[in-house]
Amino acid sequence: MKIYLFSFFTAFSLLGGCGQSQKKIELAKPLPDQLTVNDIPLILNGSGVKIASKFGLSAKIYRAGLYLPEKNKEGAKVLEDPKPKTIFMRFVFQASRKDAEEGWERAYLHSCYLDCNETHKDLKAFFELLPEIKVGQVLTLHFLSDRLQIFLDNQKLGEVVSTNFSKNLLAIFIGSKVLDEKFKRQLLGQIQQAR
Numbered sequence: 001m002k003i004y005l006f007s008f009f010t011a012f013s014l015l016g017g018c019g020q021s022q023k024k025i026e027l028a029k030p031l032p033d034q035l036t037v038n039d040i041p042l043i044l045n046g047s048g049v050k051i052a053s054k055f056g057l058s059a060k061i062y063r064a065g066l067y068l069p070e071k072n073k074e075g076a077k078v079l080e081d082p083k084p085k086t087i088f089m090r091f092v093f094q095a096s097r098k099d100a101e102e103g104w105e106r107a108y109l110h111s112c113y114l115d116c117n118e119t120h121k122d123l124k125a126f127f128e129l130l131p132e133i134k135v136g137q138v139l140t141l142h143f144l145s146d147r148l149q150i151f152l153d154n155q156k157l158g159e160v161v162s163t164n165f166s167k168n169l170l171a172i173f174i175g176s177k178v179l180d181e182k183f184k185r186q187l188l189g190q191i192q193q194a195r
Helices: 002-014 017-028 075-080 097-111 116-129 163-174 181-187
Strands: 034-037 040-054 057-068 085-091 138-143 147-152 155-161
Touching: 017 057, 034 057, 034 085, 040 085, 040 181, 057 163, 057 181, 075 163, 085 163, 097 116, 097 163, 116 147, 116 155, 116 163, 138 163, 147 163, 163 181
Parallel strands: none
Antiparallel strands: 034 040, 040 057, 057 085, 085 138, 138 147, 147 155
């Protein structure tokens, strides 16, 4: 009985418990068709829902969109383009800060391709800027040629000045070695997000 109760409450917590209706509302909200970064208009290139697993259970974490100056389905070309790029994430699940950081670090170590040992300190600086993000909040990452800018609900949290770190973090989503190939293809507009 104790094992059964533990499994039940673990699953209930992981999948969002009684917040399912709010989760559905946030998932159903459309992403913006266009964003502006440093007076440069960016258009929605592709979108998808990020899914994470823990204890053998899966949960939808956020709905994301990749924004570019013009549509592009090739991840390598997007990474090397010096023009601004944005990842827009509307969260539908509230993870602990510890779990979020572990997820970011795992993805970063898997996808990193430029000066990975040196830029790991920049990842720590990124963590210091991130609060615990609640359901319905929007985290926006602006990838510029020499830095990463971080916004939460349109309020700037800060920036990390590093060309290589900016590219490495974007590579988590669209690089050659990603943890979620389907999500990458959705962001690049190679496949459509299921409705």
